[in-house]
Every structure is written in structure tokens, then in C-alpha cells.
Amino acid sequence: MNKQGGWNMMKKIITLLILLASPLLFAASETAQLDTGLVNPGYHDKPEWFKESFLDISEDIEGATDAGKRVMLYFYQDGCPYCAKLLHDNFGNRDIADKTQKYFDVIAINMWGDREVSGLDGEATTEKAFSQSLKVQFTPTLLFLDESGKVLVRLNGYLHPHQFDVVLDYVAQRKEGQMSVRDYVASINPQAASGKLHMEPGFIQSPVNLAALDKEKPVLLLLEQKTCAACDELHQDILQRKAVRKSLEQLQVVLLDIWSEEKITGFDGVETTSRKLAEQLGVHYAPSMLYFVAGKEAFRTEGYLRAFHVHGGMDYVLGDAYIEQPEFQRYLQDRRAEFEARGIHVDLWE
Structure with a gap:
């Protein structure tokens, strides 16, 4: 190895040691805390x-x-x-x-x-x-x-x-x-997303106060974004199906934009924003469907899902199956087998 190569390797080792010794170093360099006055x-x-x-x-x-x-x-x-x-x-x-x-x-x-x-x-x-x-x-x-x-x-x-x-x-x-x-x-010839949130009359309207919702009725928190083709499909197709709609109406539905700075009140009664709540809940992708029972998260699904899985998630919570059967995939397998036994064919991609 020549002198230049040896020096480059040494710099990489030093950098790696710094990273291991101080995981927050790089974050601090660009997003320093507010009280330092160095925020970018x-x-x-x-x-x-x-x-x-x-x-x-x-x-x-x-x-x-x-x-x-x-x-x-x-x-x-x-x-x-x-x-x-x-x-x-x-x-x-x-x-x-x-x-x-x-x-x-x-x-x-x-x-x-x-x-x-x-x-x-x-x-x-x-x-x-x-x-x-x-x-x-x-x-x-x-x-x-x-x-x-x-x-x-x-x-x-x-x-x-x-x-x-x-x-x-x-x-x-x-x-x-x-x-x-x-x-x-x-x-x-890809098709663009609609560029809007699909707020419906039956959903909880703004200003959202999660702490004031009925504790006896499960809450479905829909975390989405405007440029989201999967969100469009969820609202324009899946949530409009009669069987899915019947389960949806048994939930308190709150639709939030994961990037919005709109002020809301969280389940803990503290004022926050849609964006901060999404970060707090560890939600980074849309659409995400989070179910809460008595203010506590019971279950969530993330990413692109078709009707069988979306509807299954709703009934998984509504029927308290998440308590008895902690494995959602096993619950879906049993649910599909039950439907097939009743002569109802399940197409997972329908």
C-alpha cells in the first residue's frame, strides 16, 4: 500500500472510531439543539x-x-x-x-x-x-x-x-x-397520484382532539400524504366496498397528513402537530393504519395492502382477536380458511 493509500485508510479508521464513540456527532453538527443557537x-x-x-x-x-x-x-x-x-x-x-x-x-x-x-x-x-x-x-x-x-x-x-x-x-x-x-x-406511462387527502364526512374533522374521543370505541388513525397513489386506491376503492365500509363505520376514523404542521391534540392531551405525532409513533411511510383502543395502540399495518388485509386488520381489532391471537398472519390464515369453508373464494389481490 502506498503512502496516500495508507493515509486514506487511517482517516477511515479514525472516522469509524469517532462514529463508534459518539453516535450523535454528525447529527449534532447539522441539527444542533435550539438552546445552542446553532440550529440549521x-x-x-x-x-x-x-x-x-x-x-x-x-x-x-x-x-x-x-x-x-x-x-x-x-x-x-x-x-x-x-x-x-x-x-x-x-x-x-x-x-x-x-x-x-x-x-x-x-x-x-x-x-x-x-x-x-x-x-x-x-x-x-x-x-x-x-x-x-x-x-x-x-x-x-x-x-x-x-x-x-x-x-x-x-x-x-x-x-x-x-x-x-x-x-x-x-x-x-x-x-x-x-x-x-x-x-x-x-x-x-405512469399515472400521477391525486395530490389530495381523502377526507370524508364520517371522519373526525379538524381541529382533531384525540384525547376527547370515545374511549369505548376503537380509533383508526390513518396517516397518509397527498402524493400517494396507494392512499388514493385505499380511499377510492377498498374503503368504498360494502363489507369494508360496514367495519369502518364501527371505528372512529382520524385522517392526518404525516408532513403537516397542523396543530392537533394527542391521546395524552398535549398539543402537537400531525407531523410530530407521526414521528413520535415511528411512522415514516404512507399509508399507515394505526388502531388504538382506550388511547393505546393495539395494532398497525403499513404500506400497500389489498382489501382482504385491510378489512382483516379492522376486524382483527374490532373483534378483539389481537388479544387472543397476537400473530396477525395466523389470524388471516384462519379467516381465509373460514371464508373458503363457507364457499367464499378469497382473492388476495382483488
Whole structure:
């Protein structure tokens, strides 16, 4: 190993030791507590599953290749509203987040940052200089790299989730040898989400006070977001089915936007916001369906589900089956067998 290589390895070891000794170090550097006066109001937390990279891009590509993945470089800047939309609307979608984690190592690079980056040529530079060398002029900018470091797809700016999801498929499925990304997107013709929350007359209306709800009747907390095709399908199809509707009407239904700053009162009687409550409950994806009994969470489902599972979740709580049978999957198996015995065929994807 040459002197430069030895020094790079030593820096990585030192960095790793610092991380192990102080897990909060990096978070504190960008999101210091309010009483220090150092808060960066434009900083947006990134998903915890983003790769914690030493910013040696060649090594990152090698590691991703060994894992059967590809590298996605995410260039951002603090205070960028479109970066916030990417993190919230796109990576806040369970299907997109799961797909991204499965097929990509996402590496975040601050286009104005001073952290050291080792580029594809092995030369040491800074985040800012590295961004400039790649002609990054907008945020977010996403570069999808192949196994040799070649840029397969470049996204200058924000794409809506339905479009972004198709680009993920294009790179993940290695379609670049068959057609251009533009032709692939055109062939799929993805449909946009409605861009609205589906508030219904029977739902608890604003201002929401969870502490004031009937303690004798279970609460269904629907945590969603506006750019969510699965949320659209849930409300426009599944929740409109007669059998599902019958169970839904036995619940107190509260619909909240997981990114909204609208003030609400929590189950504990303390004023908070929809966004803070979602964070407190550990909800990062939409749609999520959380069931509460007497103010305590009894059960939840997250992500994309079809009618049998959605309806099963409701009856699992309404019939107190969650107390007797703690395994929801076993409950569903028994429920399906019961339906089949009565001559009712269950199509899990209907």
C-alpha cells in the first residue's frame, strides 16, 4: 500500500472510531439543539437507510456491485424545498423506499459541503468541488451509476413519485442496454397520484382532539400524504366496498397528513402537530393504519395492502382477536380458511 493509500485508510479508521464513540456527532453538527443557537432551519433529516459513506466513490461502487446493487448519488443543499419533497413524498412512500433500499446504495453529498471526497479517479477533493466537476447546478440532482462509474441516468431536479418510481425500475432492472430511459418511461406511462387527502364526512374533522374521543370505541388513525397513489386506491376503492365500509363505520376514523404542521391534540392531551405525532409513533411511510383502543395502540399495518388485509386488520381489532391471537398472519390464515369453508373464494389481490 502506498503512502496516500495508507493515509486514506487511517482517516477511515479514525472516522469509524469517532462514529463508534459518539453516535450523535454528525447529527449534532447539522441539527444542533435550539438552546445552542446553532440550529440549521433548512436542514432535512435523511432516511436512516441512506448509506453512511466515507465518500470514496470507487469503493462505494465496488461495495454496491458486490451486493448486487447500484450507486445513487444524491446532491442536496440545506433549505431546498424540492429536496424536502424528494425525502418526504418519494422516500416517504413505502414501495419506493423498499425498492430503493433493495437495489441501490444512496449516498448524500452536500453540493456546498467541505467533506473530503475521493472521486472516480482516486483524487481527493471536496463535496463542493466534486459537485462542480459533475456540473451539479440544481438540487436535488440524482446520478445513477453503473458498475464502472458511468452515469446511466441523471435527474436534474425533482420528479414526482410516479415518475421517479419508473426511473428506479429502469436502472434496477438494467434496461439501459434495451432502450433510453425516456422511451421506457413513455412505454410505462405512469399515472400521477391525486395530490389530495381523502377526507370524508364520517371522519373526525379538524381541529382533531384525540384525547376527547370515545374511549369505548376503537380509533383508526390513518396517516397518509397527498402524493400517494396507494392512499388514493385505499380511499377510492377498498374503503368504498360494502363489507369494508360496514367495519369502518364501527371505528372512529382520524385522517392526518404525516408532513403537516397542523396543530392537533394527542391521546395524552398535549398539543402537537400531525407531523410530530407521526414521528413520535415511528411512522415514516404512507399509508399507515394505526388502531388504538382506550388511547393505546393495539395494532398497525403499513404500506400497500389489498382489501382482504385491510378489512382483516379492522376486524382483527374490532373483534378483539389481537388479544387472543397476537400473530396477525395466523389470524388471516384462519379467516381465509373460514371464508373458503363457507364457499367464499378469497382473492388476495382483488
